[in-house]
Amino acid sequence: MHKTEVCQFLRDEDIKFELTEHEPLFHVGDGENIEILYPDAGTKNLFVRDDKKRNYYLITVLDEKRVDLKQFQKEQGTRHLSFASAEDMKEILDLTPGSVSPFGLLNDQKRIVKFYLDSHFVNSESKMISAHPNDNTATVWLHTRDLIKLLEKHGTQVNIVNL
Numbered sequence: 001m002h003k004t005e006v007c008q009f010l011r012d013e014d015i016k017f018e019l020t021e022h023e024p025l026f027h028v029g030d031g032e033n034i035e036i037l038y039p040d041a042g043t044k045n046l047f048v049r050d051d052k053k054r055n056y057y058l059i060t061v062l063d064e065k066r067v068d069l070k071q072f073q074k075e076q077g078t079r080h081l082s083f084a085s086a087e088d089m090k091e092i093l094d095l096t097p098g099s100v101s102p103f104g105l106l107n108d109q110k111r112i113v114k115f116y117l118d119s120h121f122v123n124s125e126s127k128m129i130s131a132h133p134n135d136n137t138a139t140v141w142l143h144t145r146d147l148i149k150l151l152e153k154h155g156t157q158v159n160i161v162n163l
Contacts, residue, residue, distance in 0.1 A: 001094075006103050006133035006140070013150060017142040019133070037141045041121070041128040045100040047089055047113075050079035056092060057081070060102055060129075061118040061163050072163070076116070094134075101132040102147060103140070111155045117148070118163040 001009060010017050018037055036042065042063035049056045055078065061067055069081045089095050092113060093104035105115055121129045121144040129144045148158050 001103065001106050001134060003133040003135035003138055006106070009106070010140070010142070010150075015142060015146045015150065017140050017146075020139045020141070022137065022139065038126045038128040038130065040124045040126055041130045041141060043101075043121075043130050045102070045131075047084045047093070047100050048081045049084040049088060050081055052079060053088075055079070056084060056088070056113045057116060058093075058100070058102065058105060058113050059116045059118075059163070060121075060131075062120045065118065065120075065163060067163060072116075075161075076159075098136045099132055099134055101134055102129075102151065103131055103134050105151055105156045106154055107134070108156065111157075114157050114159065115151060116159045116161050116163070117144075119160050120163075122148075122160055 007019060020037065043060050044063045044065065046059040046067055048059065048069065059067055059072065073081050086097050089097065089100065092108055094107040095104045102115065105113055127144050128141055129147055130139050130141050132138065133140045151158050
């Protein structure tokens with residue numbers, strides 16, 4: 001599923017969302033010139049794996065937060081973590097670097113990626129979240145509970161944690 005398919009899927013599931021088209025964004029700081037519809041909904045996504053390449057994780061946090069992988073590993077009881085390769089990203093999520101998004105989990109047909117979502121998004125005032133629609137030339141804005149519902153319906157394990 002890529003941009004067009006993600007947006008159609010959201011419509012088919014009767015999920016309200018807003019779409020912002022923009023120049024390609026590869027890093028959190030690249031979005032200075034795009035319209036931010038919900039300031040407390042910006043995300044940073046980390047696709048990581050354990051040292052045995054047996055377990056993969058997508059960690060989504062507020063864009064301005066720093067993730068301490070050693071602390072995450074300790075709190076979640078994982079093996080040593082490092083960033084997954086571009087090859088793993090392509091094979092598992094059908095994404096390229098710069099496009100990582102919770103919507104990529106819809107491409108995880110084996111449902112091997114565990115999703116960790118920062119509790120900020122369920123506790124924020126707007127309760128909104130942003131995500132690339134598997135393409136870094138657009139941003140989808142939707143209610144966090146709708147994203148969680150879609151991912152759980154797909155069979156993705158969703159873990160809401162304080163990061």
